[in-house]
Amino acid sequence: MAVGxxxxxxxGGTDARRQRTCRAGGQTRIARLLETQCPTxxxxxxxxxxxxxxxMTSMAEKQRIEAITLPVADVDRAKAFYEQVGWKLDYxxxxxxxxxxxxxxxxxSACSITFxxxxxxxEPGSYRNxxxxxxxxxxxxxxxxxxxxxxxDIYHWSQEGRTPVDQNGVDLGKYPELAGPDGKTPGVDxxxxxxxxxxxxxxxxxxxxLIQEVPSxxxxxx
Numbered sequence: 001m002a003v004g005x006x007x008x009x010x011x012g013g014t015d016a017r018r019q020r021t022c023r024a025g026g027q028t029r030i031a032r033l034l035e036t037q038c039p040t041x042x043x044x045x046x047x048x049x050x051x052x053x054x055x056m057t058s059m060a061e062k063q064r065i066e067a068i069t070l071p072v073a074d075v076d077r078a079k080a081f082y083e084q085v086g087w088k089l090d091y092x093x094x095x096x097x098x099x100x101x102x103x104x105x106x107x108x109s110a111c112s113i114t115f116x117x118x119x120x121x122x123e124p125g126s127y128r129n130x131x132x133x134x135x136x137x138x139x140x141x142x143x144x145x146x147x148x149x150x151x152x153d154i155y156h157w158s159q160e161g162r163t164p165v166d167q168n169g170v171d172l173g174k175y176p177e178l179a180g181p182d183g184k185t186p187g188v189d190x191x192x193x194x195x196x197x198x199x200x201x202x203x204x205x206x207x208x209x210l211i212q213e214v215p216s217x218x219x220x221x222x
Contacts, residue, residue: 067103067112073124073205075100078115081203084147087113106132125206137197137213138188144201151201151211156189188213 072078082104083089090103090112099118105111115121134140137154144151189196197213 065111067114068130069119069121070113070115070203070207071121071124071126071205072115072203072207075102075116077204078102082113085144085149086147125203127207129200129208129210132209132211133214133217134211135213135215135218137199137211140211141199149201152199153186154188154197154199155184155186156197157183158185 070078079089079092079102087104087106090105092100092102094100096118099116101114101116101119103112103114105113141151141154192213192215194214194216195212199211200208201211202208
């Protein structure tokens with residue numbers, strides 16, 4: 001008998017004790033149940049669905065974050081901003097009196113952002129450094145500038161605030177001598193490693209986005 005199989009249980013007989021065989025994890029066990037502990041009246045047609053624990057585990061694993069609610073003060077201004085950024089407008093709907101829901105999805109993202117009115121939200125401008133991952137930060141940076149978005153210079157983190165040079169003697173970071181004491185250095189990560197380069201931009205309300213470069217994602221993008 002396979003796990004998840006519907007099992008017909010007997011309802012007659014003079015013996016109040018019944019046996020059932022359950023198969024779980026490849027091992028067979030015998031469970032004796034008293035008639036009063038498992039009354040047939042509680043069973044629909046005396047059928048029982050046996051669900052293995054591994055099935056419950058697989059069901060619990062499928063959890064996805066599909067949308068984040070951003071707190072904004074002006075819905076129309078926020079809509080215009082994210083249209084300027086170039087994200088796809090999924091919908092702008094008014095499902096009920098006093099309620100408006102707007103949703104945008106960045107190109108290639110499995111997660112969207114929503115904002116609107118008539119729904120609980122945090123203080124506008126309170127969301128800081130929500131990660132926006134790209135495979136080529138230089139290209140993403142240039143595209144934002146072309147769209148008229150104010151975006152910070154690209155930077156990376158380096159030991160003692162210095163940017164090493166490559167084997168040809170070319171400094172791949174801009175102005176390493178300007179690096180702060182915490183190691184924040186202008187320019188892209190010289191080795192273009194995953195999670196190595198950053199830039200920032202924000203929405204007029206103050207919610208900030210942290211662009212992070214992960215070059216290895218390029219092979220999985222369509």
